[in-house]
Amino acid sequence: MVFTVDLSRTSDAMSRVGARCLQRLAAGSVGLVVASLMGMALMVPAKAQDGRKPVKVAAVDFIPAWGDREGNIRRLTQAVERVAAQGVQYAVFPETAISGYDFSDPAQLAPYVDTIPGLATAALLPVLKRTGLIMSVGIAEKDASTGIFYNTAVLLGPDGIIGKYRKNGLNGQDVQLFGPGDTDVGVFDTSIGRIALIICYDDTYWQYDRLAALRGAQIIGWHSVSDRVMPGTPPAKARMNHSTVASVQHMSALNGVWVVGATRSGIERNPITGSQLYYNGGSSIWSPLGHKLVQAAVVPPETLPPGLNGFISTTIIPAEADAIRKKRLAARRPSLYNPLLALRRAPVDSTATVGQRSVQLAAVQWSGPASLLGSSQPQANELMVLPELSGLPTGLGAAGIRGRAETRGGGFETLLADRAKAGNGYLVGSYPEREGSKVFHTVALAGPRGTILGRYRATHLSDSEREWASVGDAPLVVSTPLGRIGLATIGDLAVPELVGLYQTLRADLLAAPGGEPSLLKVEIDPRLYAVSDPPTGRADLHPYLAAKLGQFWVISGGRRAGTFTAAGIFGPEPVVFTPTLTAAAGADAVRYRTEVPAPGTWINQQQLIDGQRNDLSRPLVLEAQNSCFQTWKQAGHGIVSCP
CATH class of the missing domain: 3.60.110.10 (Carbon-nitrogen hydrolase)
Incomplete structure (x- = not known):
């Protein structure tokens, strides 16, 4: 070139x-x-x-x-x-x-x-x-x-x-x-x-x-x-x-x-x-x-x-x-987007969260190959997101992942719910879920009472996920006292239509368990930011973009590899007001307290939806x-x- x-x-x-x-x-x-x-x-x-x-x-x-x-x-x-x-x-x-x-x-x-x-x-x-x-x-x-x-x-x-x-x-x-x-x-x-x-x-x-x-x-x-x-x-x-x-x-x-x-x-x-x-x-x-x-x-x-x-x-x-x-x-799946992306209208939308609430967020970081699910525990009323395939060690390969798949209500979901109840908070992780001959990459949300509040099967698979997983059939948003929580995987976030679905469904928070750090980082000049710590060269791009384009918080647990990590909290206005936070070396998590729904400065989710040309x-x-x-x-x- x-x-x-x-x-x-x-x-x-x-x-x-x-x-x-x-x-x-x-x-x-x-x-x-x-x-x-x-x-x-x-x-x-x-x-x-x-x-x-x-x-x-x-x-x-x-x-x-x-x-x-x-x-x-x-x-x-x-x-x-x-x-x-x-x-x-x-x-x-x-x-x-x-x-x-x-x-x-x-x-x-x-x-x-x-x-x-x-x-x-x-x-x-x-x-x-x-x-x-x-x-x-x-x-x-x-x-x-x-x-x-x-x-x-x-x-x-x-x-x-x-x-x-x-x-x-x-x-x-x-x-x-x-x-x-x-x-x-x-x-x-x-x-x-x-x-x-x-x-x-x-x-x-x-x-x-x-x-x-x-x-x-x-x-x-x-x-x-x-x-x-x-x-x-x-x-x-x-x-x-x-x-x-x-x-x-x-x-x-x-x-x-x-x-x-x-x-x-x-x-x-x-x-x-x-x-x-x-x-x-x-x-x-x-x-x-x-x-x-x-x-x-x-x-x-x-x-x-x-x-x-x-x-x-x-x-x-x-x-x-x-x-x-x-x-x-x-990677697109148009049948999932119809009719929401074409027909949904605002502001006549009773779905959105009403009233502000203070929410504690945590994105967990694991540095070694082992699963630390058994020792992970949210703080009271905190939304904590674990790395993907949260109950498995890394390096299993497609056959190994399929071999460890389990049905709903199995050992993984039981332990996830127990850890959420122990901390009196909300805990999100993912696992290979088996249903008949199919295996799905399923994200589960456990609540403070020790129950599974929602399950989402990844709808847009990454190249590595396609080697072992079948595609899911719908997005999922769960209403909680913290706000409306959407569930996704990092692979999903490479497809903007999925972000558009969660925006249309008025998610306040998107919990997206991640794996290894991505090679594709934010490359935007830090001089274009008003925030004090722009994420250029440090933050993975896809969760950053999902937060900004969807105008919701993205919380992604992930692994650390060398100087980079996939564990981060991504705000809806990363240029102006909300920070992009990644887990520090040696930390077990990165935490942040914010307001939900995000109030916005130059734009917020309501204004973003109002300004769309659905026609x-x-x-x-x-x-x-x-x-x-x-x-x-x-x-x-x-x-x-x-x-």
């Missing part, structure tokens, strides 16, 4: 980021990898390619001047010339690049919107035709027919307008200016491969990038203006200090696609209201395995001149996403062979009605 970092205004910090990424690539710690689709161009036919050739891609830091549409179009055209001159073949530019973002209402924004086709496309297309560059850029778009404003990303190439996407995941600022997107999530055939477009706050939801993967995307272009709280902000308001760019890793890791994520730097000031937004940079490019390949510097607030402020780039082979994406999607979720619950799914996939873009 060729690796390059190109910067029009190179800084020492950005150079250091590139050097570290190059060292990781040379050491082989960043893997490359792999699906299929039939996409269609929106406005002009594109010569589709299979994406097998190397492509130089770039995430561009472009700074618009507030409310200077014509000037920004001119500067954008100049930036495109400079990026293309460096051999870039696909460039992603930030959100709302020709208007700026900080507007108070549609009337204030109205003089600076554009149509598609419009002024910006007319200026850009001749440059693309001459240079051969493909680009996508965020535009505050006015629909020529209806006059409705949309937060839009448009994909352009040498032959014209390829397609566009109107943002679905609208945040508190967006809803004051833009209508909800009506394009669905499209995937477009281009001369370099299949590209999908996502915009900023869309990445708060798992559904939109998943829809792109289901339609066969090889590359996601992500367009953002991810703002942060300004220095000196009062602590009460600083709790809103989220950074959208800190969520980008999940799009690549969960879906097996390349992600080119562009955001901007600088300070944007609205001269009418006096408000200002601080953008901290941090554009990044991710491999289909969820590894960061290159990242721009995360910078402090600074007034910068409008125009090109730099870009990062690397060379990828789009088709190397195909096999990985196919494997990620093969776009139908493909998520359809089997691949379903004729409606096939029609939707083959259309490539747009909302498809089925007979």
Whole structure:
């Protein structure tokens, strides 16, 4: 793989980021990898390619001047010339690049919107035709027919307008200016491969990038203006200090696609209201395995001149996403998701926990190969989660695990219930459960009275689990005085639909016994966090993502191996407020007391569910062979009605 970092205004910090990424690539710690689709161009036919050739891609830091549409179009055209001159073949530019973002209402924004086709496309297309560059850029778009404003990303190439996407995941600022997107999530055939477009706050939801993967995307272009709280902000308001760019890793890791994520730097000031937004940079490019390949510097607030402020780039082979994406999607079980993921609505939802309660959580850590179930005991009213296969030693192999399988009510469940009763708390562990000729990986919850309160059979198996276990048939949430407790395995958490089910079922806590530490860690730049101890390089990625995307606490007991552990407690707002805690060396557990349900700062579970576009979720619950799914996939873009 060729690796390059190109910067029009190179800084020492950005150079250091590139050097570290190059060292990781040379050491082989960043893997490359792999699906299929039939996409269609929106406005002009594109010569589709299979994406097998190397492509130089770039995430561009472009700074618009507030409310200077014509000037920004001119500067954008100049930036495109400079990026293309460096051999870039696909460039992603930030959100709302020709208007700026900080507007108070549609009337204030109205003089600076554009149509598609419009002024910006007319200026850009001749440059693309001459240079051969493909680009996508965020535009505050006015629909020529209806006059409705949309937060839009448009994909352009040498032959014209390829397609566009109107943002679905609208945040508190967006809803004051833009209508909800009506394009669905499209995937477009281009001369370099299949590209999908996502915009900023869309990445708060798992559904939109998943829809792109289901339609066969090889590359996601992500367009953002991810703002942060300004220095000196009062602590009460600083709790809103989220950074959208800190969520980008999940799009690549969960879906097996390349992600080119562009955001901007600088300070944007609205001269009418006096408000200002601080953008901290941090554009990044991710491999289909969820590894960061290159990242721009995360910078402090600074007034910068409008125009090109730099870009990062690397060379990828789009088709190397195909096999990985196919494997990620093969783990899905759409029959489990229908109808909950398509039809469930909030806020008219009586399922959710009412009233706050203080809850003690504990994730147990075992360092040796033996089971320590007999000496594990929760504290009073504590939820304690053990490592997976809690009654067995490690290293048994598939045959050994099957040979130790037992029926419900057997020795494992009896001991688990006894230990819960002894501590007057709640204890979660897992075991190989035999029913007839089948063996399941079953997670059991025991309560303070010494009874089993619930059993869940893993529904999404990891590669190692498939060697000995059959799949279960349903998620499970148990109502307790601590809150609503969902049960899962770590293997389940690699599938975002399972997270979506537990979110929809309004779980407050997800108990997920784990095994050995994962090789896939959180790789998000720690400077993008407001919490004091970000989990970068330390925490396993999948439970971290499950907590954030589901807006519930994830408690995972696990084993320790060297300097890493799978035992952790993962909060629903790990960027802003709730910590990510992993067990220290030599500790028998990591503990934390919190409030349930999580009250939230910039978002909580209720707001997350309210903001979903369930009308776009139908493909998520359809089997691949379903004729409606096939029609939707083959259309490539747009909302498809089925007979």
